[in-house]
Amino acid sequence: MRCPKRIKPIINLNTPMMTDKLILKGPANRIFRLLSILVLLVYIFCCSAVINPASAQMPTKTIYFLSGIRDHASPTVGGRHEVAKDMLVLQHCIDSVANIKGVKIITKYLPERSALNVDDLKGVDAVIVEASSVTSSQRRTHPIFPPLAAGAKYDKATLAYLNQIDSLQAAGMGIMMLHWGITAEGNLPATEHYLRWFGEAGHPNYTQNPLGYWIVTPIKAAAKHPILRGVKPWVYKDEIFSRLIVNPGDPYRTDLLMGESPETNQSEVGSPKNVISPRCIASAYEKGKQRGVLWGGMDFHSALLNENYLRFVLNEIVWVAGIDVPKGGVKTNAKQLQLAPINKTYEKTKIPEGYIEPKLPNTK
Amino acid sequence: MINFKQTIKTGVVAILAFTGSLALSQPALAQVPTKTIYFLAGNKDHVGAEGTGRHETRLDLVVLQHCIDSATNIKGVKIITKLLYKRDAVNIDDLKGVDAIIVESSSVTSQVTRTHPIFPGLAKDAKGYDKATLAYLNQIDSLQEAGMGIMMLHWGIAADSQNPQFNAARDHYMQWFGEAAIPAYTQNPLGFWKITPIEAAKKHPILRGVQAWNYKDEIFSRLMVRPGDPYRTDLLMGESPATNQSEVGSPKGVISPRCVASAYEKGKQRGVLWGGMDYHSALLNPNYLRFVLNEIVWTAGIDVPKGGVKTAAKQLQIARPNSSFDNLKPVDFVLK
Numbered sequence: 026m027r028c029p030k031r032i033k034p035i036i037n038l039n040t041p042m043m044t045d046k047l048i049l050k051g052p053a054n055r056i057f058r059l060l061s062i063l064v065l066l067v068y069i070f071c072c073s074a075v076i077n078p079a080s081a082q083m084p085t086k087t088i089y090f091l092s093g094i095r096d097h098a099s100p101t102v103g104g105r106h107e108v109a110k111d112m113l114v115l116q117h118c119i120d121s122v123a124n125i126k127g128v129k130i131i132t133k134y135l136p137e138r139s140a141l142n143v144d145d146l147k148g149v150d151a152v153i154v155e156a157s158s159v160t161s162s163q164r165r166t167h168p169i170f171p172p173l174a175a176g177a178k179y180d181k182a183t184l185a186y187l188n189q190i191d192s193l194q195a196a197g198m199g200i201m202m203l204h205w206g207i208t209a210e211g212n213l214p215a216t217e218h219y220l221r222w223f224g225e226a227g228h229p230n231y232t233q234n235p236l237g238y239w240i241v242t243p244i245k246a247a248a249k250h251p252i253l254r255g256v257k258p259w260v261y262k263d264e265i266f267s268r269l270i271v272n273p274g275d276p277y278r279t280d281l282l283m284g285e286s287p288e289t290n291q292s293e294v295g296s297p298k299n300v301i302s303p304r305c306i307a308s309a310y311e312k313g314k315q316r317g318v319l320w321g322g323m324d325f326h327s328a329l330l331n332e333n334y335l336r337f338v339l340n341e342i343v344w345v346a347g348i349d350v351p352k353g354g355v356k357t358n359a360k361q362l363q364l365a366p367i368n369k370t371y372e373k374t375k376i377p378e379g380y381i382e383p384k385l386p387n388t389k
Numbered sequence: 390m391i392n393f394k395q396t397i398k399t400g401v402v403a404i405l406a407f408t409g410s411l412a413l414s415q416p417a418l419a420q421v422p423t424k425t426i427y428f429l430a431g432n433k434d435h436v437g438a439e440g441t442g443r444h445e446t447r448l449d450l451v452v453l454q455h456c457i458d459s460a461t462n463i464k465g466v467k468i469i470t471k472l473l474y475k476r477d478a479v480n481i482d483d484l485k486g487v488d489a490i491i492v493e494s495s496s497v498t499s500q501v502t503r504t505h506p507i508f509p510g511l512a513k514d515a516k517g518y519d520k521a522t523l524a525y526l527n528q529i530d531s532l533q534e535a536g537m538g539i540m541m542l543h544w545g546i547a548a549d550s551q552n553p554q555f556n557a558a559r560d561h562y563m564q565w566f567g568e569a570a571i572p573a574y575t576q577n578p579l580g581f582w583k584i585t586p587i588e589a590a591k592k593h594p595i596l597r598g599v600q601a602w603n604y605k606d607e608i609f610s611r612l613m614v615r616p617g618d619p620y621r622t623d624l625l626m627g628e629s630p631a632t633n634q635s636e637v638g639s640p641k642g643v644i645s646p647r648c649v650a651s652a653y654e655k656g657k658q659r660g661v662l663w664g665g666m667d668y669h670s671a672l673l674n675p676n677y678l679r680f681v682l683n684e685i686v687w688t689a690g691i692d693v694p695k696g697g698v699k700t701a702a703k704q705l706q707i708a709r710p711n712s713s714f715d716n717l718k719p720v721d722f723v724l725k
Contacts, residue, residue: 213573220574221637225616228571230556231563244617270613273568274587274623274648280616294564305617 086150086346087131090116091138091168093156093206104368106204107326108155109136114329114362115153118339121359124351125343138168141182143189151199151316151346155323156206159215167206170215179214187218194222199316199345203338207266207319208232223317224278224310225269235301236264236324237289237374241334244305247281252309252318252340255354259333260379262371266321267306268293282307282337288375299374307337309344316345326365330383335362421467424488424689428454428472429506431494431545442711444543445669446493447474452672452705453491456682459702462694463686476506479521481528489538489659489689493666494545497558505545508558517554526561538659538688539565542681546662547609549575566660567621567653568612578644579607579667580632580717581724584677587648590624595652595661595683598697602676603725605714609664610649625650625680631717642717650680652687659688669708674724678705 090112098106116132135145146152152169159170166172169190171183179187194200200222208227209215219226242258265284272278284306288299296302310317318341328334339355363385430447433439439447454470473483484490490506497508504510507529509522518526533539547570548558562569585601608627615621627649631642639645653660661684671677682698 217574217637228613230553231560268615270571271616272611272648273614273621273651274626278616283617294560305615308616 083127083129085129085131086348087133087148088116088119088151088153088342088346089146089149090132090134091152091154091156092134092136093154093166093168094137094164095157096162096164096166097157097205102368102370103365104326105324105370106157107365108157108204108206110326110364111155111203111323111329112153114326114359114364115338115342117361118329118335118355118357118359119342121357122339122343123356123358124353125348125355126351128348130346130348135168137165139165141171141186143186143193146190146193146198149193149198151201151342153201153203153342153345154206155203158205159209160211161205170209170212173212173214175211184214187214191218191221194315194317195313197314197316197347199318199347201318201320201341201345203320203323204264205234205266207269207321219319220272222310222315223308223319224275224312225271225308225319227266228268228270231270232266232268233291233293234264234266234321235286235289235291236371237262237286237299237301238376238380239263239265239284239286239301239306239322240377240379241282241284241306241322244280244283247279250279250281250309251350252281252337252344254340254350254352256337256340257333258379259331259337260377260381261328261331261334262325263322263328264324265306267304269319269321271308277312278308278310280305280308287377290371290374309341314347316347318345325368326363327367327383329362330385331381421465423467423469424691425469425471425486426454426457426489426491426685426689427484427487428470429476429490429492429494430472430474431492431504431506432475432502433495434499434504435495435544440708442669442708443667443713444495445708446495446543446545447472448708449542449666449669449672450491450493451707452669452702453681453685455704456672456678456698456700456702457685459700460682460686460698461701462696462699463691464694466691468689468691473506475503477503477509479509479525481525481532484529484532484537487532487537489540489685491540491542491685491688492545493542496544496547496549498548498550498555499544508548511554513552515554518557523557526557530561530564533565533658533660534656536657536659536690538661538690540661540663540684540688541566542663542666543607544577544609546570546612546664547575547577562662563615565653565658566651566662567618567655568614568651568662570609570611571613574613575609575611576634576636576644577607577609577664578629578632578634579714580605580629580642580644581719581722582606582608582627582629582644582649582665584649585626587623587626590622593622593624593652594693595624595680595687597683597693597695599680599683600676601725602674603723604671604674604677605668605718606665606671607667608649610647612662612664614651620655621651621653623648623651630719630722633714633717652684657690659690661688668711669706670710672705 092108092112157166159167210227210229285303286301336354428450436443495504497505549570549572628646629644679697
């Protein structure tokens with residue numbers, strides 16, 4: 026058997042390198058040294074970028090704020106059901122967050138989303154939705170659900186799209202909904218998805234939306250839940266969609282807030298007229314990577330001027346996105362907390378002790 | 390000489406003293422409290438004729454009444470029971486003074502004719518109950534608040550309908566039991582169930598002496614409740630490896646753990662719904678029977694004895710065994 030021919034090395038290691046003979050003198054030498062130092066500095070800079078994880082490998086979280094069309098409450102007075110302006114203020118608050126470290130938050134605002142596919146939601150860590158109910162009108166009011174005529178059923182393509190939302194949430198895209206958008210009574214497929222996403226749903230002729238001054242208190246048993254960090258009881262005027270229904274014994278749901286009101290525009294069986302006795306008004310749902318919350322308040326834009334109210338909502342947004350809620354709750358440097366006038370309607374009902382009149386930051 | 394009058398006087402005094410001392414020495418007999426339990430069976434309009442072993446609305450209650458009548462370890466209370474079949478009253482006259490009503494029936498939504506001992510049927514085009522019926526149902530509310538416990542079994546626990554005409558029934562369920570069925574969500578999977586008492590509720594009287602059991606059942610479940618309701622105690626979890634229904638997120642036919650029984654107590658008001666009790670033969674399972682008997686006794690405001698209710702009743706079956714759906718039983722499923 027013949028041995029293979031020995032391959033002649035391209036570089037003769039015994040031959041002195043060219044640089045050994047390359048001796049520069051005078052100004053050329055200085056230029057070479059300066060160039061060497063420059064190359065070295067660039068190298069060090071690049072290395073530091075790679076080594077410093079805070080800047081190079083900082084995780085990113087993307088939060089989308091989706092608002093529906095504002096088809097409800099007075100268009101001229103303003104300050105209520107401000108689906109777009111609420112979202113813009115909350116986005117601004119998250120963009121100006123002061124105490125979240127180690128994560129880069131990217132936000133995006135999408136008004137009046139009409140897509141029936143999930144292309145625009147891929148890679149998103151949380152969608153925050155404020156809208157009228159999907160059942161509000163035959164126009165599309167809800168960024169996630171298309172309208173459904175009475176007695177009609179979603180077609181296969183729409184059902185498949187909604188199932189894809191399930192998959193996105195199961196994979197870690199948190200979902201949060203605010204105000205009327207949290208109820209889908211009369212739309213069965215939507216109700217089923219709500220139960221899956223949030224472990225709770227509105228129920229026809231049972232779920233209510235009492236409007237009055239609410240006393241809202243964090244539930245003691247949930248005091249360790251991240252969403253309640255830094256959140257104290259508050260009193261504020263609100264229309265809170267509540268009396269949602271849940272599965273008994275559901276290990277994935279944590280009830281967060283109780284609410285009651287001495288006088289509202291609605292009544293309940295067993296209580297004096299217009300009085301709302303304590304009821305659970307907010308829960309958080311966590312099942313594996315899946316996170317979901319419904320917040321039935323957020324009627325009045327001015328609620329965002331209430332410190333605890335705002336903290337609760339910001340904590341919810343951050344938690345839904347899978348970001349660690351900082352100790353003491355989310356703090357923001359945002360200055361413009363109001364994009365609509367303070368709405369003075371419904372102020373003649375009983376006001377509980379502890380109510381603080383909202384004031385714009387620049388007013389005395 | 391014998392004084393006749395004196396003798397009579399002495400005799401009368403002696404007799405009075407003797408009977409008086411008897412009455413005083415046996416206060417248990419003289420002052421024993423009474424509890425009255427009514428068993429109300431609706432018309433059997435579903436799954437074969439009476440005696441075939443499923444949906445035995447009357448025969449199940451006859452056996453349970455017999456078990457309560459033969460309870461061996463409930464002391465200090467006299468229990469009076471009565472069975473009412475196909476109750477059709479729309480007033481509460483017959484329920485006054487009753488401590489518990491135990492109802493087994495088809496759903497109020499089953500037919501337009503009356504199947505439910507509490508709720509009348511409704512014509513398909515009816516918008517809802519008339520004022521008189523609503524007033525009658527409100528009177529049931531008052532009776533329950535005053536201490537008349539209500540327990541319902543099997544299909545009778547569900548009043549879900551796409552037609553909002555039954556919203557009033559659903560609202561009363563929420564009030565009486567803190568839970569209710571909702572259309573297109575509540576299920577009734579039939580298969581071999583594994584039932585486990587919930588650890589956090591183990592001190593609830595209904596769970597005294599109740600161990601986990603495995604048995605064939607159709608359990609009306611996925612009822613809905615209010616979040617944070619302080620009056621509800623969730624009692625049992627149930628799951629099944631093979632049923633005739635499916636749920637989103639689980640393989641076909643598999644039912645993942647879900648809460649299948651709760652108890653509701655608000656002041657004097659007590660209410661329970663038990664969505665099982667499809668097969669008459671379930672009463673032969675000692676833990677199953679104990680759970681149901683404990684529920685009845687607790688609903689009536691009677692202290693459930695340590696270790697649960699025990700009965701000397703011998704005739705636990707008055708319908709034929711029913712082997713339907715036995716084919717669903719997985720090979721490794723052990724009945725217990």
